[in-house]
Amino acid sequence: MKKKLLDIKNLKVNIEDQEILKGIDLEINPGEIHVIMGPNGGGKSTLAYTLMGHPRYEVTEGQILFDGEEIKDLSPDKRAKKGVFLSFQYPEEIPGVTVEEFLRTSKTAVSGEQQKLIPFKKLLKSKMEELEMKDEYASRYLNLGFSGGEKKKNEILQMSILEPKLSILDETDSGLDVDAIRIVAEDVNRLQNGNRSVLVITHYNKLLDYLKPDFVHILLDGKIVKSGGLELAEEIDKYGYEGIKAKFSRN
Amino acid sequence: MKWNRIGLESLTFPEPKKYTKEYLSNLEITNINLDEINELSTTKLEDFMPKEAKGLGKDFTSYVEEYYNSGISLHVPRNMKVEKPIILDFLMDDENPMVIDRNILVLEPNSEITVVINYKTKTQGHCFHNGLTKVYAKENSLVNIIKIQNLNDKSHNFDSNLAIIEGEGNINWVSIELGGNITGSNFTTILNGDASQGNLSSIYLGDGDRKLDLGYSMIHKGRKSNSNIETKGVLMDDSKKVFRGNLIFKKGARTSKGVEGEYVILLDPAVKSDSIPGLFCEEDDVSGEHAASAGQIDKDKLFYLMSRGLSEREAKKLIIQAAFRPVVDKIPSEELRNSINTEIERRIINE
Numbered sequence: 392m393k394k395k396l397l398d399i400k401n402l403k404v405n406i407e408d409q410e411i412l413k414g415i416d417l418e419i420n421p422g423e424i425h426v427i428m429g430p431n432g433g434g435k436s437t438l439a440y441t442l443m444g445h446p447r448y449e450v451t452e453g454q455i456l457f458d459g460e461e462i463k464d465l466s467p468d469k470r471a472k473k474g475v476f477l478s479f480q481y482p483e484e485i486p487g488v489t490v491e492e493f494l495r496t497s498k499t500a501v502s503g504e505q506q507k508l509i510p511f512k513k514l515l516k517s518k519m520e521e522l523e524m525k526d527e528y529a530s531r532y533l534n535l536g537f538s539g540g541e542k543k544k545n546e547i548l549q550m551s552i553l554e555p556k557l558s559i560l561d562e563t564d565s566g567l568d569v570d571a572i573r574i575v576a577e578d579v580n581r582l583q584n585g586n587r588s589v590l591v592i593t594h595y596n597k598l599l600d601y602l603k604p605d606f607v608h609i610l611l612d613g614k615i616v617k618s619g620g621l622e623l624a625e626e627i628d629k630y631g632y633e634g635i636k637a638k639f640s641r642n
Numbered sequence: 643m644k645w646n647r648i649g650l651e652s653l654t655f656p657e658p659k660k661y662t663k664e665y666l667s668n669l670e671i672t673n674i675n676l677d678e679i680n681e682l683s684t685t686k687l688e689d690f691m692p693k694e695a696k697g698l699g700k701d702f703t704s705y706v707e708e709y710y711n712s713g714i715s716l717h718v719p720r721n722m723k724v725e726k727p728i729i730l731d732f733l734m735d736d737e738n739p740m741v742i743d744r745n746i747l748v749l750e751p752n753s754e755i756t757v758v759i760n761y762k763t764k765t766q767g768h769c770f771h772n773g774l775t776k777v778y779a780k781e782n783s784l785v786n787i788i789k790i791q792n793l794n795d796k797s798h799n800f801d802s803n804l805a806i807i808e809g810e811g812n813i814n815w816v817s818i819e820l821g822g823n824i825t826g827s828n829f830t831t832i833l834n835g836d837a838s839q840g841n842l843s844s845i846y847l848g849d850g851d852r853k854l855d856l857g858y859s860m861i862h863k864g865r866k867s868n869s870n871i872e873t874k875g876v877l878m879d880d881s882k883k884v885f886r887g888n889l890i891f892k893k894g895a896r897t898s899k900g901v902e903g904e905y906v907i908l909l910d911p912a913v914k915s916d917s918i919p920g921l922f923c924e925e926d927d928v929s930g931e932h933a934a935s936a937g938q939i940d941k942d943k944l945f946y947l948m949s950r951g952l953s954e955r956e957a958k959k960l961i962i963q964a965a966f967r968p969v970v971d972k973i974p975s976e977e978l979r980n981s982i983n984t985e986i987e988r989r990i991i992n993e
């Protein structure tokens with residue numbers, strides 16, 4: 392039996408006393424790609440933020456085991472050090488801190504190893520080339536004035552530098568042009584080949600053309616109502632969530 | 643004497659003492675004539691400093707005029723551009739616990755100079771600083787004055803800075819307030835000539851029970867004169883701060899423009915932060931703008947940084963250093979910039 396990387400059981404989450412996640416079960420093994428789809432407001436970002444440890448999200452029940460260890464009471468930085476990464480749906484702008492400085496600080500914190508200036512510059516340059524990002528982004532302030540797509544690419548740059556065990560991509564493909572989606576997918580595949588796991592939240596099948604997801608889950612009104620393979624994504628494309636909902640009520 | 647704005651019941655000036663240490667280390671690198679300097683030290687600047695330039699008030703400034711124990715007088719001749727900054731380093735200790743510095747700078751037309759004054763303590767005992775800096779910048783001259791204050795937590799720090807700027811002259815003040823128990827700091831710039839320009843950039847860090855009273859005034863008299871005040875601060879623990887920023891447009895200051903902004907990050911609920919912007923116009927055709935904001939560090943920004951492995955304190959430090967950076971970067975010495983950044987880091991990380 393493979394050792395599970397992430398093991399979520401009966402996870403219930405409140406925002407300001409309102410229950411948003413109503414009992415989620417999800418297991419992810421090393422090297423697996425999971426996809427979560429679902430209608431707006433279903434709770435996908437809530438799950439992503441909760442896994443990363445945003446203080447606004449209160450876990451009222453259930454467990455989040457990561458590498459066999461309960462992480463639900465850990466602060467976000469501790470989770471990052473264990474290997475959790477979230478690519479934000481809406482990345483924050485941080486004026487006054489350049490992409491390069493920030494990533495060096497971040498890599499130092501996550502890896503626990505001081506990142507030397509010159510080797511880090513090289514690493515950053517090669518990763519940026521992979522993502523077809525211009526050099527000049529390294530010296531720009533973090534996300535400040537970046538276009539929607541540039542912000543998303545910057546999230547993926549951070550992911551590939553930090554090499555997390557679990558990357559959660561919250562609608563990273565929204566706002567990316569078709570070429571950028573392919574480039575991002577290549578990066579995700581590289582991580583997967585390194586036996587790292589990815590949880591992809593998306594509304595579109597475009598990204599899935601390039602990935603080979605092991606599982607697709609439908610998150611609807613705070614619950615995973617169906618799990619399956621890639622065919623599930625096609626079904627959603629055909630019938631929409633309303634159609635799938637209708638199917639459930641018939642069964 | 644009472645110091646109401648920061649709730650100080652009484653304040654008495656100590657018996658003046660000597661400051662015998664060397665504080666001017668690099669004058670020889672400049673090509674300024676020492677004779678000129680000495681000649682000026684006897685000049686009374688009241689002759690050309692108008693009445694409205696009060697600094698912290700008569701009690702403070704006349705104490706300096708009477709008892710000053712240090713300071714420089716520089717007379718920069720016409721067309722002379724002094725390339726290297728003049729650096730004054732005051733390091734108070736138990737034998738020299740007082741700096742009462744009087745500095746006079748006169749810039750003849752077309753001249754340029756940069757002066758950095760660094761006030762520090764090397765003792766845990768009470769130290770006292772009361773200073774007065776007067777600048778007369780004539781036509782088309784440029785003067786940069788950078789003041790860095792990091793006295794220990796028991797010390798008192800008072801500083802009055804006055805400048806009068808003639809046509810197309812420029813002054814750039816930079817003020818870094820990191821230490822002291824009580825700080826009263828005043829910068830008054832009189833933009834006397836047409837198209838004269840005054841800029842003031844300052845940062846402060848309030849922690850422990852530090853109290854700061856910052857008063858900045860830009861007095862526009864010449865036409866098309868320009869001023870800009872930008873202040874950024876952090877308050878934590880039980881610190882208090884009063885900020886008073888005045889843009890004053892006198893009759894005749896037509897088409898002049900003044901901008902002031904004060905931004906403060908409040909890290910703890912017990913801090914007290916007052917901001918009193920003032921706009922006084924005797925002339926219609928002028929423009930004065932002020933902006934202010936006071937608040938905590940955005941929770942979502944913190945979460946974003948923490949999700950990349952930074953602890954809460956590291957994340958806060960990063961945001962604060964980023965806010966301070968444009969001001970710190972104006973200091974023309976890497977050594978000083980680094981020591982300021984290290985100090986900020988120390989205070990915020992090992993609070």
Ligand SMILES: Nc1ncnc2c1ncn2[C@@H]1O[C@H](COP(=O)(O)OP(=O)(O)OP(=O)(O)O)[C@@H](O)[C@H]1O
Pocket residue numbers: 406407411429430431432433434435436437438447
């Ligand atoms: N800060 C908040 N305060 C109150 N309600 C919130 C907050 N954040 C999210 N919610 C609610 O929680 C529910 C789930 O939101 P969530 O952002 O997780 O949806 P989502 O599945 O990511 O949607 P989308 O596809 O639009 O990104 C929504 O009804 C939303 O209004």
Ligand SMILES: [Mg+2]
Pocket residue numbers: 435436437480561562
């Ligand atoms: Mg969402």
